[in-house]
Amino acid sequence: MSVTAPAGFEASGIARGLKSTGATDLALVVNRGPSSAAAAVFTSNRCKANPVLWSEQVILDGVVSAVILNSGGANCYTGAFGFQTTHATAEAVAETLGVSAGDVIVCSTGLIGVGDQTFRDKIVGGVPAVVESLSSDGGLDAALAIMTTDTKPKQAVASGSGWSIGGMAKGAGMLAPGLATMLVVITTDADLPSAALDAALRAATRVTFDRVDSDGCMSTNDTVTLMASGASKITPDVTEFTAALTALCLELSLQLQSDAEGASHDITIEVINAASESDAVTVARAVSRSNLFKAAIFGNDPNWGRVLAAVGTTDAEFDPYNIDVTINGIMICKAGEPFEDRELIDLTPRAAHVLIDLHIGSESAAIYTNDLTHDYVHENSAYAS
């Protein structure tokens, strides 16, 4: 169900030949109201795709009627023609639905540089059919249509007293969002104004999608949209709503992590007793971006030296000789010296946990990453061919 779990939403997914496999590749999520309040966050990559440039304008008034999403091409670095494609897509959706083009968010994913006339024709020409296919239980169809190298659709639901939230996501590669991650659409039948939605979405993404760092590579197309239909006629407590939204975003984040391209381990890097939350994030992210550490985990090798070598590249506050490193529950390094026996660490499960205690403060944070595998190299060396 995902995005169609909350009342007031319809969704669909159809095949338009954008994917060479013939799988579905064009998705639509429509808010039938009564409210059309919305919020969205985008990649902080300065090289933004055309759909991001368009959608950043759409969200300015806090109103969104629909989100149209395609896989099979990112429409990034496709020039003025590519921007016109995005614009034409929004116009076609608006005309067919009887809404304003300025209230239609457009999302694209796939290869950068793909967005020619054929690409445009497949998307714009598919709008009547994707609207025709809209259904109040079309959430799965939409989640399937936005997949690229994902092996499974990503969906989640959460609920409060009389209201609910649903979400879908696609991830797989280029998965180190700067503000949002890849393509995510979240719906709710709660009745909240766009300012409240925006605050809740930023609070939720800051500690969920923003903490996913699968491969250190930030996308040009990341977009997370949250639409509220108000169909439940209930205005929840903002704190309660934000907590539910955060839980849903975390669930989707962990689904992204567990389906990351080629990965064989889902690694949580947790930093505790840091001087600031920002320091904790910096240290955890540095470790998550160490190819040597990630390759070691692939080989089930608890190589704590590579953890500390990565910590040492940061400007976080710490004493290099008062850091403990615990891997899957075994404190392998204490105060800068080998401690428990490395043979005690079992890295064969997919889930791996690295705990870094900086002993300098009381703040903490976690980054969700993956290992560096033969399959990651294979998938990303053959991606364009």
Next chain:
Amino acid sequence: MSVTAPAGFEASGIARGLKSTGATDLALVVNRGPSSAAAAVFTSNRCKANPVLWSEQVILDGVVSAVILNSGGANCYTGAFGFQTTHATAEAVAETLGVSAGDVIVCSTGLIGVGDQTFRDKIVGGVPAVVESLSSDGGLDAALAIMTTDTKPKQAVASGSGWSIGGMAKGAGMLAPGLATMLVVITTDADLPSAALDAALRAATRVTFDRVDSDGCMSTNDTVTLMASGASKITPDVTEFTAALTALCLELSLQLQSDAEGASHDITIEVINAASESDAVTVARAVSRSNLFKAAIFGNDPNWGRVLAAVGTTDAEFDPYNIDVTINGIMICKAGEPFEDRELIDLTPRAAHVLIDLHIGSESAAIYTNDLTHDYVHENSAYAS
């Protein structure tokens, strides 16, 4: 010859069982004078190995009589015992040579966390033999003994009017130096004071070893030592000496790049027309650290979208829609749009060149990196086993 090419130096390399293969693993380079002026630069990693902590003190007075180097263990995060091992090593060398321990630089390379009593005994107990083996043509022996996963020794020589420079290096992995790189010893028979040597060494390493970024991982043990014997009795022009030293450091840097763990491409990322040299380095380094870009090059895929996605993560000055990307001579992206045909690009040679024109200024810089390969993952997932 390398470090024994200049007059006034002796070197040696012997096997002490630190490497499980039985290959040589303990090296010594001695300056017989008459001068003992020297300079050294070290890793900027804040988690420094014991030999770095020791050698940073040694270099303070600008005098170095000898450098002793071991492979088979980094002596990093080995506690107070590890520092005492470094100290005992320097004392043993000093006593045997009849010099001051405070003039002996110690370098170690290998796994972090390795440095127990056996490790100490093998090194300290080997000092008499490594001194006994000293020879005025022992440069190759020393270069061989410092290899870890290197497949070949790295040596270079340069010369001026009546004076010469020789150098050796080891690299292979954890190869993204912050100030120096891995272990390098450079010798010269020029007669220059330590202040001049220091200025020349910093100028040379800034644009050579500092621009090698094979795998984005900064070592805890990087050390580059430059010793001058003055045996030629010639004091060269400092500009001329710095140019020769820079050429030698570049030659060693490219040897490091071409023997990086598992690599199948040597990639030069050149950024031109940047607003500042610092911006050019930042942009080139961001591209050199994109796993997606590096995996694409492994697959002979000129994936320029991944180049721009990496550029977009930086804070350098640029207009995202006025960047050209040229790969192996073919301008595949011009002003943010596809330009020449990707089929024209031949990425089968080992040497690859990526030229990024920012069109915003007149500064430039290059970073020397490698691709991300199955062999890199394999070698680094099995390293400790």
